[in-house]
Amino acid sequence: MKEFIEGSYAIAKIIKLCKPGVISAYPITPQTHIVEGLAQIVADGELKSEFINVESEHSAASVVLGASAAGVRAYTATSSQGLLLMTEVLFNIAGMRLPLVLTCANRAISAPINIWNDHQDSVTVRDSGWIQLYAETVQEACDLHIQAYKITEDHNIQLPVMICIDGYLLTHCGEVVDMPSQGEVDKFLSPFSPLYKLDVANPITMGVLGDPDCYMETRYAIQETMKDVLKLIPKVAGDFEKAFGRLSGGLVEKYKTDDAEKILVAKGSLVGTLKDVVDDLRTKGVKIGVLKVVSHRPFPEDAIFDALKKAKYVGIVEKSISLGAYGPLYTDIKALFQGKKESPCINGFVIGLGGRDVTKESVKEIIDQISEFGPTNKFIGLKL
Amino acid sequence: MKEIRIHARAGQGAITTAMLLGEAVFAEDKYALAFPYFGAARMGAPMNAFVRINDKPIRLRSQIYEPDYIIVVDATLLRGFDVFKGLKKGGIAIINKREGIQAPKIKDAKIYEIPANDIAQKILGRPLGNTALLGAFAAATGEVELKSLEAAVVKRFPGKMGEKNAEAVKAGFEAVSKEKK
Numbered sequence: 364m365k366e367f368i369e370g371s372y373a374i375a376k377i378i379k380l381c382k383p384g385v386i387s388a389y390p391i392t393p394q395t396h397i398v399e400g401l402a403q404i405v406a407d408g409e410l411k412s413e414f415i416n417v418e419s420e421h422s423a424a425s426v427v428l429g430a431s432a433a434g435v436r437a438y439t440a441t442s443s444q445g446l447l448l449m450t451e452v453l454f455n456i457a458g459m460r461l462p463l464v465l466t467c468a469n470r471a472i473s474a475p476i477n478i479w480n481d482h483q484d485s486v487t488v489r490d491s492g493w494i495q496l497y498a499e500t501v502q503e504a505c506d507l508h509i510q511a512y513k514i515t516e517d518h519n520i521q522l523p524v525m526i527c528i529d530g531y532l533l534t535h536c537g538e539v540v541d542m543p544s545q546g547e548v549d550k551f552l553s554p555f556s557p558l559y560k561l562d563v564a565n566p567i568t569m570g571v572l573g574d575p576d577c578y579m580e581t582r583y584a585i586q587e588t589m590k591d592v593l594k595l596i597p598k599v600a601g602d603f604e605k606a607f608g609r610l611s612g613g614l615v616e617k618y619k620t621d622d623a624e625k626i627l628v629a630k631g632s633l634v635g636t637l638k639d640v641v642d643d644l645r646t647k648g649v650k651i652g653v654l655k656v657v658s659h660r661p662f663p664e665d666a667i668f669d670a671l672k673k674a675k676y677v678g679i680v681e682k683s684i685s686l687g688a689y690g691p692l693y694t695d696i697k698a699l700f701q702g703k704k705e706s707p708c709i710n711g712f713v714i715g716l717g718g719r720d721v722t723k724e725s726v727k728e729i730i731d732q733i734s735e736f737g738p739t740n741k742f743i744g745l746k747l
Numbered sequence: 748m749k750e751i752r753i754h755a756r757a758g759q760g761a762i763t764t765a766m767l768l769g770e771a772v773f774a775e776d777k778y779a780l781a782f783p784y785f786g787a788a789r790m791g792a793p794m795n796a797f798v799r800i801n802d803k804p805i806r807l808r809s810q811i812y813e814p815d816y817i818i819v820v821d822a823t824l825l826r827g828f829d830v831f832k833g834l835k836k837g838g839i840a841i842i843n844k845r846e847g848i849q850a851p852k853i854k855d856a857k858i859y860e861i862p863a864n865d866i867a868q869k870i871l872g873r874p875l876g877n878t879a880l881l882g883a884f885a886a887a888t889g890e891v892e893l894k895s896l897e898a899a900v901v902k903r904f905p906g907k908m909g910e911k912n913a914e915a916v917k918a919g920f921e922a923v924s925k926e927k928k
Contacts, residue, residue: 531785
């Protein structure tokens with residue numbers, strides 16, 4: 364049923380419908396209403412779940428690691444510095460192949476202290492072995508969480524999923540959301556049946572020493588599984604569409620790209636603004652489109668290649684930068700054209716860091732700069 | 748699409764105001780986006796909340812620079828801030844009237860100064876004029892119906908507080924209706 368609801372509370376309600384047995388979070392800054400909402404839901408007896416308040420995000424991640432290892436569906440949410448404090452544990456969760464879903468409310472990283480939105484937090488941990496999916500709207504954010512449990516708990520995958528949603532722009536945004544019923548979610552999402560778990564009757568060890576003789580193979584196994592994730596994500600999105608009647612998620616979304624000479628590429632809520640600019644320019648006869656990247660990890664090489672190969676110019680618009688180099692999505696997309704006969708001119712732009720507003724005008728500024736000899740990592744909207 | 752910019756200080760309920768407006772237009776089968784922008788992210792610091800209203804889903808996520816309507820929750824912001832910046836031709840501003848602060852005359856715009864805090868003090872017993880301002884907004888702009896706002900307020904504040912806030916909405920609505928005559 365449709366309702367008008369704030370992004371964070373909408374996600375809390377969705378997580379309730381996914382019925383995690385353990386929720387753990389560090390309850391103060393940087394945190395969102397997501398876990399506040401869930402704490403209330405659990406306290407009100409609407410969800411039978413162990414809500415564990417901890418003293419840091421490192422502990423929050425450790426608690427959900429333990430819960431998943433013990434065979435319980437678990438959930439946590441964090442943001443910014445909190446995600447970075449989890450980093451060590453994030454690598455462990457992926458390395459131990461534990462199914463988990465985490466929401467990252469995307470916010471900038473200190474210093475200087477900044478609570479506002481950009482993608483530097485999740486982008487910084489993109490190499491951890493987590494699947495990373497970025498939402499454009501609150502609706503998509505909700506839908507992706509349901510899909511995430513399906514993906515992470517698939518016995519052929521066993522990799523954790525991070526749903527990345529723009530801090531403030533989505534987490535604090537009131538929006539019309541079609542909220543599924545418990546019955547619909549139950550039908551789509553079977554109860555968690557772990558492939559293996561910690562069990563005193565059948566003892567196993569997890570996260571043991573991997574010496575030089577086998578460590579590399581564990582990384583290779585994750586790398587190979589990521590290929591299976593690329594196949595599974597569109598399948599789950601397709602099943603979701605059949606079950607809920609709307610398309611959400613997938614690897615990428617093409618918006619007016621088929622005949623486009625120029626294509627903008629971006630992740631997250633920024634894509635909505637880009638679509639509006641594209642529509643404005645289309646009415647003036649400009650052949651332009653947007654490619655939304657939903658899955659940044661695994662990186663959907665083939666889907667992106669297919670969408671971009673016929674374009675003359677591509678502008679990658681990112682809310683993060685690998686300082687001293689380029690935006691990570693720019694690097695990834697440049698790499699995928701290596702050795703290909705067809706390649707557009709690929710330009711890179713950095714925008715909206717630390718909550719700097721992304722306006723239609725700033726997007727047009729980007730489009731004007733895209734060219735054969737265009738920039739690789741141009742900061743847009745600097746006040747110098 | 749119609750765009751509304753709310754000016755307030757952090758802690759004065761601008762987000763709730765924006766959410767209530769979104770909820771009310773949603774009840775009329777329209778789409779809304781309501782979101783805040785915190786300046787200094789401190790209680791009492793000037794902040795904005797924004798609302799977009801449309802007949803179809805809204806994709807634009809930028810802040811609002813050329814609003815159709817402005818709501819000023821705290822008139823002290825008229826000192827030192829250009830709250831009318833970018834207001835569209837024919838735009839409307841609703842100001843929470845405060846003694847000693849005179850709203851300027853704005854070319855091609857209609858300004859309503861409503862003693863919303865006084866209305867709230869009388870009805871709610873506290874000087875929180877947000878819901879009265881929403882009533883005034885409905886009467887001044889015609890973008891949302893009075894009964895949708897009343898319903899949104901009753902849903903948001905259960906019990907007596909909801910009823911009283913609905914009363915405040917109506918009083919704000921009537922204050923503008925009277926001025927219009």
